[in-house]
Amino acid sequence: MAMTDSDAAFVEFDRVQKSYDGEVLVVKDLNLQIAKGEFVTMLGPSGSGKTTCLMMLAGFETATHGDIKLGGVSINDIPPHKRGIGMVFQSYALFPHMTVGENLSFPLEVRGMGKDEREEKVRRALDMVQMGDFASRRPAQLSGGQQQRIALARALVFEPQVVLMDEPLGALDKQLREHMQFEIKHLHDSLGITVVYVTHDQSEALTMSDRVAVFDDGRIQQLAAPADLYERPENSFVAQFIGENNKLAGTVVALDGGNSKTEGKIATVQLEDGDTCQALAVKCGGPGSKTLVSIRPERVSVSADPGPNSTTAKVLELIYLGDHIRCRLNVHGNDEFVVKVPNAAGHKHLVVGETTQITWDAVDARALDPL
Amino acid sequence: MADATTNPTNTGLTTADGKPLKAALAHAQARSRRRAFLLVLPLLLFIVITFIVPIGQMLKRSVYNDGFTVQKNLTTGEKTPIMVNLANWFDENPAGTEPDETAFVALVEDLKTLKETRAAGQAGTRINYELPGSRSLFTQGARKAKKLQPPFKEALIELNPKWGDPKLWQVMRSASSNLTGTFFLAAMDRTRNADGDIMSVDEDHQIYLKLFGRTFMLSVLITVLTLILAYPIAHLLATLPLRYSNLLMIFVLLPFWTSLLVRTTSWMILLQSQGVLNDAMVAMGLIGNDNRIQMMYNKIGTVVAMTHILLPFMVLPLYSVMRPINPSYVRAARSLGATSWTAFRRIYFPQTVPGIAAGALLVFILAVGYYITPALVGGSDGTLISNLIAFHMQKSLNWSMAAALASLLLGGILILYWLYDRLVGIDNLKLG
Ligand SMILES: Nc1ncnc2c1ncn2[C@@H]1O[C@H](COP(=O)(O)OP(=O)(O)OP(=O)(O)O)[C@@H](O)[C@H]1O
Ligand SMILES: [Mg+2]
Numbered sequence: 001m002a003m004t005d006s007d008a009a010f011v012e013f014d015r016v017q018k019s020y021d022g023e024v025l026v027v028k029d030l031n032l033q034i035a036k037g038e039f040v041t042m043l044g045p046s047g048s049g050k051t052t053c054l055m056m057l058a059g060f061e062t063a064t065h066g067d068i069k070l071g072g073v074s075i076n077d078i079p080p081h082k083r084g085i086g087m088v089f090q091s092y093a094l095f096p097h098m099t100v101g102e103n104l105s106f107p108l109e110v111r112g113m114g115k116d117e118r119e120e121k122v123r124r125a126l127d128m129v130q131m132g133d134f135a136s137r138r139p140a141q142l143s144g145g146q147q148q149r150i151a152l153a154r155a156l157v158f159e160p161q162v163v164l165m166d167e168p169l170g171a172l173d174k175q176l177r178e179h180m181q182f183e184i185k186h187l188h189d190s191l192g193i194t195v196v197y198v199t200h201d202q203s204e205a206l207t208m209s210d211r212v213a214v215f216d217d218g219r220i221q222q223l224a225a226p227a228d229l230y231e232r233p234e235n236s237f238v239a240q241f242i243g244e245n246n247k248l249a250g251t252v253v254a255l256d257g258g259n260s261k262t263e264g265k266i267a268t269v270q271l272e273d274g275d276t277c278q279a280l281a282v283k284c285g286g287p288g289s290k291t292l293v294s295i296r297p298e299r300v301s302v303s304a305d306p307g308p309n310s311t312t313a314k315v316l317e318l319i320y321l322g323d324h325i326r327c328r329l330n331v332h333g334n335d336e337f338v339v340k341v342p343n344a345a346g347h348k349h350l351v352v353g354e355t356t357q358i359t360w361d362a363v364d365a366r367a368l369d370p371l
Numbered sequence: 372m373a374d375a376t377t378n379p380t381n382t383g384l385t386t387a388d389g390k391p392l393k394a395a396l397a398h399a400q401a402r403s404r405r406r407a408f409l410l411v412l413p414l415l416l417f418i419v420i421t422f423i424v425p426i427g428q429m430l431k432r433s434v435y436n437d438g439f440t441v442q443k444n445l446t447t448g449e450k451t452p453i454m455v456n457l458a459n460w461f462d463e464n465p466a467g468t469e470p471d472e473t474a475f476v477a478l479v480e481d482l483k484t485l486k487e488t489r490a491a492g493q494a495g496t497r498i499n500y501e502l503p504g505s506r507s508l509f510t511q512g513a514r515k516a517k518k519l520q521p522p523f524k525e526a527l528i529e530l531n532p533k534w535g536d537p538k539l540w541q542v543m544r545s546a547s548s549n550l551t552g553t554f555f556l557a558a559m560d561r562t563r564n565a566d567g568d569i570m571s572v573d574e575d576h577q578i579y580l581k582l583f584g585r586t587f588m589l590s591v592l593i594t595v596l597t598l599i600l601a602y603p604i605a606h607l608l609a610t611l612p613l614r615y616s617n618l619l620m621i622f623v624l625l626p627f628w629t630s631l632l633v634r635t636t637s638w639m640i641l642l643q644s645q646g647v648l649n650d651a652m653v654a655m656g657l658i659g660n661d662n663r664i665q666m667m668y669n670k671i672g673t674v675v676a677m678t679h680i681l682l683p684f685m686v687l688p689l690y691s692v693m694r695p696i697n698p699s700y701v702r703a704a705r706s707l708g709a710t711s712w713t714a715f716r717r718i719y720f721p722q723t724v725p726g727i728a729a730g731a732l733l734v735f736i737l738a739v740g741y742y743i744t745p746a747l748v749g750g751s752d753g754t755l756i757s758n759l760i761a762f763h764m765q766k767s768l769n770w771s772m773a774a775a776l777a778s779l780l781l782g783g784i785l786i787l788y789w790l791y792d793r794l795v796g797i798d799n800l801k802l803g
Contacts, residue, residue, distance in 0.1 A: 089703055
């Protein structure tokens with residue numbers, strides 16, 4: 001569901017900036033376009049401005065600069081209750097003095113809906129999250145996961161076009177979280193709503209989203225589909241933040257033209273220990289500029305095949321993980337180089353302290369910006 | 372637990388060595404319970420001695436007065452019965468009997484004893500409570516009793532025609548028994564006529580009911596005013612960042628740290644007719660110099676000063692319920708489509724009701740029994756029932772009357788408390 005430029009963006013952040021105190025920009029130049037029906041996740045470390053963006057979209061914070069548009073119309077001056085955006089809060093924010101049923105019927109009541117219609121919709125919304133029997137309970141009488149479902153049902157019951165969720169699963173245990181991820185995804189697919197989801201759990205982001213916006217330092221570092229994000233990180237932050245990653249610092253010494261197989265030019269990088277290696281030039285300058293080469297552990301193989309990236313490695317540590325063995329090696333002077341060796345026939349059995357040969361494809365290594 | 376030991380087949384769980392679990396638990400907890408009891412014992416004694424006993428004394432005094440039956444020598448502590456003969460006559464003759472010569476013989480005997488025991492003033496005072504002007508009747512009667520010649524009825528009535536008043540005889544009859552409800556009747560502006568029937572006192576002698584009514588109305592008004600003033604302050608305190616709210620909280624608490632007297636007198640400086648407020652209004656030309664507004668020594672003074680003084684008692688419970696209310700509730704309501712007013716009315720306000728309830732109860736009860744402020748700034752128009760209780764304690768020395776008024780106040784508050792429990796629910800109350 002990746003967007004092309006011709007799609008009219010349904011939710012749009014247009015050069016949005018936000019400062020709380022007039023001194024620090026919490027959100028710096030945010031540009032984000034979300035198509036109708038898309039599931040976009042904002043992922044980033046704590047304090048990177050995710051909640052702030054969501055609050056600006058919901059109307060609880062005003063953008064210091066820039067436009068936020070919904071369906072092509074700027075909503076900067078529209079108060080929260082007229083935006084028609086459903087929201088699931090991290091704390092659920094179920095009204096404690098109302099029953100579950102009253103909680104759900106509240107958004108319908110304030111819209112002046114008749115009693116019969118309300119009851120019908122509440123019932124359907126509760127059935128949707130499999131909580132049909134709980135209408136007369138108080139929120140305090142529900143477990144965390146049940147409260148979460150009610151919060152979800154309440155955000156959906158008035159049929160908003162956009163639903164915002166701010167770390168809705170943060171308080172749940174792992175098993176329930178995975179179950180709820182599935183349910184939210186299922187609801188999204190069946191209702192066709194647009195979801196803007198915030199989390200700092202990367203596996204959650206990768207499994208649920210159509211696209212993920214990786215936030216850091218008030219900016220979107222990369223906006224891409226989960227697979228792209230993992231396989232083709234565009235800068236060192238994203239490569240570090242998503243999944244496991246080996247990094248080798250060095251200087252570009254040469255760039256040669258790419259061929260049809262590769263996406264771009266191949267850079268020859270001189271590493272700190274003086275050796276050279278080759279990597280795909282993604283975000284590095286010309287010859288002479290500093291770079292950080294990033295390689296995923298599962299793309300390195302333990303073999304003596306000659307190649308431009310073949311090198312010796314000293315085995316420092318082995319961790320047996322059943323399906324694979326995690327090896328920590330010393331490679332080009334880096335003690336934290338990790339390789340995953342599948343626990344299968346045909347793979348070399350390593351011993352701590354031995355020196356071995358490893359290699360990787362030039363296109364699997366990405367020369368990125370120095371951090 | 373008793374049937375657990377007598378009926379072992381019926382026991383539930385047992386411990387490893389077969390003792391009933393409940394018994395074992397009780398045994399294990401007994402020690403710590405004893406220790407806890409010893410720790411609270413000093414407080415318990417303190418409360419019993421300084422609180423429960425005096426209240427009991429007060430309740431007793433409101434229905435018990437031996438001023439017409441026993442004379443107590445203050446130096447020796449010796450008690451001598453007085454008015455014995457008359458009491459006997461009252462016992463033998465039912466209420467409403469015309470006092471005959473035997474009655475007057477008994478009365479004269481008793482008056483002689485009064486003279487000997489020097490108790491005429493005391494007995495007279497007791498009758499005086501119910502029939503003003505009777506004290507001198509008794510002192511005079513006791514002085515002259517020796518010289519009177521039979522028939523005593525004519526002699527006494529000649530001495531002072533009041534002795535023939537049937538009302539006097541009715542009062543003496545009721546005073547001759549220690550237990551009496553007359554103080555309660557009087558506290559409700561009721562009295563007994565000569566036949567012993569309960570009736571209202573004359574229009575221009577009715578003070579207590581009016582004062583109870585005024586106390587109630589002013590207390591309600593003060594409660595409402597403090598609520599109106601305190602709600603926004605408490606909300607501000609609860610939503611401001613902690614460092615500002617702490618500072619503001621100090622301002623709210625500041626009145627607690629200044630003397631009540633200072634605060635009340637400062638209101639006098641502000642409100643009196645030559646005071647700051649009037650001066651300012653005259654200076655601004657809002658009112659003429661000759662018709663300065665009377666804001667002191669009337670209800671306005673009482674209400675203004677008491678509202679100020681009781682304000683913290685409303686702010687604190689409100690603050691304590693508002694602080695933990697997560698702002699995301701109102702945000703959630705707004706995102707669900709509620710205007711800010713609806714969100715306040717339907718979501719925020721209901722969650723603050725326990726604080727309102729606690730604050731209102733606190734302020735109301737304090738206001739109903741408030742004494743110093745109305746005494747200083749209330750004048751005659753703005754005094755409350757507590758000022759009248761103080762009057763009976765200090766000036767008229769009619770402690771039984773003071774006790775009856777105080778008991779009615781206590782009873783009224785208990786009734787309110789009960790109503791409150793029925794309407795709001797005491798467990799809904801959050802004091803801090
Ligand atoms: N109301 C506020 N006033 C001032 N600064 C704020 C306010 N809310 C957030 N900030 C600051 O803005 C920055 C971004 O906060 P935000 O809540 O958007 O982070 P986040 O990405 O949601 O983090 P988390 O994952 O921890 O929820 C933080 O540095 C935070 O201190
Ligand atoms: Mg957040």
